[in-house]
């Protein structure tokens with residue numbers, strides 16, 4: 001039985017080591033929503049809201065998520081008895097449309113509490129089967145092919161098992177060609193357009209087929225499964241959908257319509273672990289590989305992603321880079337690291353997400369906070 005008595009909502013500001021540019025915008029400093037959830041026995045779990053500052057990836061932002069959590073979502077969980085963490089998504093989703101990142105933050109925090117109540121790792125709680133997960137890097141749009149080659153080479157030398165390059169019209173074919181020529185045929189390369197193209201660009205996108213990419217992520221609009229299917233018929237490169245897959249129905253639609261052959265699962269985008277597992281299972285039954293995407297998470301969200309990526313059908317390297325790729329200093333101990341084989345270790349011997357939150361650092365970085373639930377239940 002899960003009964004959360006209090007949620008403390010915080011916003012921290014965490015500067016990225018370098019700006020991250022995608023086709024729809026650039027971010028230099030992350031505004032991250034953190035949730036600290038406590039049950040009646042004082043067991044505390046953590047989660048992170050991955051919504052951005054601007055609505056350029058999804059309609060949600062940190063500010064809409066804050067509102068949704070405070071007004072509509074937290075009240076459905078705080079001081080309510082819920083049978084199991086796998087029921088939280090349904091509780092949050094009933095008659096609340098959208099706001100998946102806000103739902104996910106609450107839902108994933110409940111899973112962390114539930115795992116800690118049982119003293120098991122979040123990975124095992126979710127049904128994970130791996131003790132290490134393969135790591136990829138996502139490289140933002142660079143100013144020139146030469147600059148991208150330099151980044152990609154350095155990533156390859158560090159051991160990343162997949163190199164993803166952000167593209168947009170004007171920064172695509174020649175950039176990818178330069179990297180393929182510099183790194184050779186064996187390196188796993190892929191590109192992500194974040195919806196920067198239209199079906200009218202199909203011939204241009206087909207030129208990417210020459211570079212043996214493992215996939216082309218989200219070339220077209222997020223609601224556009226029909227045109228993705230047409231594009232996939234015209235490409236040899238597998239299409240992977242990210243923004244388009246907002247729930248399990250959308251995953252089934254992708255498979256039925258042949259709009260893509262791979263899915264990037266981001267638990268924040270789909271409302272949490274329960275929908276993530278449902279999408280994972282549908283894909284597994286249909287022999288569609290999945291991998292765990294990233295949203296430039298702090299060490300808290302990374303812990304959730306690593307646990308999810310330990311499930312069996314996460315057969316491709318995720319966007320799960322070590323802490324040092326993003327931050328001068330992370331907010332968790334130990335920080336997330338990658339071994340020489342490009343693997344992140346799943347902390348199976350520690351409860352929940354498996355890292356502890358550096359409270360002094362979080363307090364220093366906090367710009368606003370709000371306590372939801374019974375003030376008297378637990379001291380903070």
Ligand code: OSB
Nearest residue numbers: 057138194293294295296297319
């Ligand atoms: O499309 O996968 C994306 C970051 C912000 C918004 C969208 C995306 C990304 C990434 C980052 O690619 C991956 C990471 O967290 O390392």
Ligand code: MG
Nearest residue numbers: 192217218242
């Ligand atoms: Mg993407």
